[in-house]
Amino acid sequence: KKKKKKKKKKKKKTSEQRKDDDEGEEDFISLEPEKKLETGKDQRRGEDDSLMDFIPLDGKKKKSRKEQRREAAAREAKERCVPWVSSKVRRDYKKLPTALALHREVEAFLAWVKPSPAEHNMRVVVVARLKKIILGLWPKAKVELFGSVRSGLQLPTSDIDMVVLGEWPKLPLRTLAKVLERENVAKSMRVIEHAKVPIIKFQDKATSVEVDISFNQPDGPKDADRIGEYFKQYPALRPLAIIVKQYLAVRGLNEVYTGGVGSYALILMILSFLQNHCPLPSRPNLGVLLMEFFELYGKTFNYTNVVVSVRDGGCYYEKTKSKLGNSYKPWLLTIENPRFPDVEVAGGSFNIRLVRQSFEHAYHMLTAAFSESTRRDKRPLLSRILFFTQEVLDYRNWVQDNFSEAADAAMEAQATAAGVAPHLQSIITQRKRATDSDSDGEGSEHRNGDSAVRRDRPAQQEQQQEEEGDSDSDSDK
Numbered sequence: 001k002k003k004k005k006k007k008k009k010k011k012k013k014t015s016e017q018r019k020d021d022d023e024g025e026e027d028f029i030s031l032e033p034e035k036k037l038e039t040g041k042d043q044r045r046g047e048d049d050s051l052m053d054f055i056p057l058d059g060k061k062k063k064s065r066k067e068q069r070r071e072a073a074a075r076e077a078k079e080r081c082v083p084w085v086s087s088k089v090r091r092d093y094k095k096l097p098t099a100l101a102l103h104r105e106v107e108a109f110l111a112w113v114k115p116s117p118a119e120h121n122m123r124v125v126v127v128a129r130l131k132k133i134i135l136g137l138w139p140k141a142k143v144e145l146f147g148s149v150r151s152g153l154q155l156p157t158s159d160i161d162m163v164v165l166g167e168w169p170k171l172p173l174r175t176l177a178k179v180l181e182r183e184n185v186a187k188s189m190r191v192i193e194h195a196k197v198p199i200i201k202f203q204d205k206a207t208s209v210e211v212d213i214s215f216n217q218p219d220g221p222k223d224a225d226r227i228g229e230y231f232k233q234y235p236a237l238r239p240l241a242i243i244v245k246q247y248l249a250v251r252g253l254n255e256v257y258t259g260g261v262g263s264y265a266l267i268l269m270i271l272s273f274l275q276n277h278c279p280l281p282s283r284p285n286l287g288v289l290l291m292e293f294f295e296l297y298g299k300t301f302n303y304t305n306v307v308v309s310v311r312d313g314g315c316y317y318e319k320t321k322s323k324l325g326n327s328y329k330p331w332l333l334t335i336e337n338p339r340f341p342d343v344e345v346a347g348g349s350f351n352i353r354l355v356r357q358s359f360e361h362a363y364h365m366l367t368a369a370f371s372e373s374t375r376r377d378k379r380p381l382l383s384r385i386l387f388f389t390q391e392v393l394d395y396r397n398w399v400q401d402n403f404s405e406a407a408d409a410a411m412e413a414q415a416t417a418a419g420v421a422p423h424l425q426s427i428i429t430q431r432k433r434a435t436d437s438d439s440d441g442e443g444s445e446h447r448n449g450d451s452a453v454r455r456d457r458p459a460q461q462e463q464q465q466e467e468e469g470d471s472d473s474d475s476d477k
Contacts, residue, residue, distance in 0.1 A: 080387035084112035102287030118403040141166035146220035159210035259351030275314025298359030
């Protein structure tokens with residue numbers, strides 16, 4: 001009854017108001033011809049036609065969704081750079097079995113990703129500068145490196161992990177952050193105080209290198225030394241870790257504070273995979289091992305009930321028989337710390353479901369090349385799941401131009417004056433010897449091109465060397 005009363009109370013339009021509305025409609029000039037539309041499908045077709053006849057102010061017709069998707073795919077394809085895919089790698093996929101060609105492509109990727117002497121020099125300079133500032137604040141403090149720089153897993157975009165050891169009533173995160181900003185050393189500063197491991201994250205202003213500084217975390221350097229021992233026991237561990245790390249970095253799943261898998265947890269995952277694998281030959285096929293790793297942690301591994309352990313040769317055991325794991329989130333990955341069995345390593349990786357889906361996707365992408373339906377597609381397999389952006393290539397060129405081998409003497413002197421760790425100084429000398437031996441033999445590879453060329457030879461000799469190298473490789477096969 002109330003609704004009926006409200007309807008009656010509503011005022012109806014007077015005849016004068018209706019006339020005014022009709023006059024307003026007559027003043028509107030439509031761009032469309034008059035059409036009598038029927039109900040149903042014809043009416044919907046007429047609506048679509050009216051949308052197509054609409055002329056926007058910029059004079060361009062609106063692109064369809066298919067065209068927008070094609071343009072987005074084209075832009076993404078341009079941004080994806082695969083500099084390790086040379087003509088030799090493409091020939092391997094045409095002539096060799098797919099598994100062997102994948103192994104050769106993995107080797108080519110590792111050779112391109114390997115840090116150059118200029119990149120090592122740049123990191124030495126950054127560490128020396130930061131260490132000088134930190135010791136100026138706290139002379140009795142101790143600064144050490146850990147992470148990828150110390151373990152040898154650094155990528156072109158890897159950050160520098162530093163730990164400051166000392167005695168403070170409260171961790172001086174804000175104090176150091178203010179000093180770095182005052183010295184005009186850092187940009188994009190972030191102080192993460194409420195994380196499991198409080199850190200300072202920033203970019204070095206001169207080199208744009210990402211830096212993470214933590215306080216009173218002595219386990220980091222010890223874990224890095226233990227990783228070096230694992231590399232000696234399992235030679236396939238390092239290459240697999242580098243590839244999977246780059247695969248996760250491309251998808252933004254390599255940082256713990258964003259829910260991804262950190263470097264240490266990833267190494268333990270790969271180590272457990274190798275420990276529980278059947279006996280490996282002296283020179284295993286890295287491509288096949290990579291596919292098996294993606295299959296294990298992308299399809300078959302039981303994240304809900306199993307704990308990963310690498311102690312005493314490696315094993316799996318149930319979560320119910322240990323104190324590890326989160327009962328409220330049983331789907332999280334649980335990895336036992338080899339130094340402290342009661343401590344969990346991957347507890348902060350809350351996006352592990354997304355990581356698992358990405359591993360499954362990589363497995364299907366790689367195995368699709370072995371099926372009969374896609375065997376004609378001879379594109380390199382690794383380039384289907386891994387890539388670098390043009391920014392990374394430009395950055396490596398910039399580093400090569402500004403931190404070349406000619407500045408090694410100055411870098412070593414600056415590092416010695418700042419008291420940098422000796423193992424960083426030895427890196428430069430080792431790289432010098434390696435480059436000298438390479439120059440006496442086959443020559444150094446250009447890291448940002450599609451083929452190996454001599455840097456100090458003219459273009460004609462470069463072409464002759466490429467042709468001779470191709471004929472030699474074919475005869476060796």
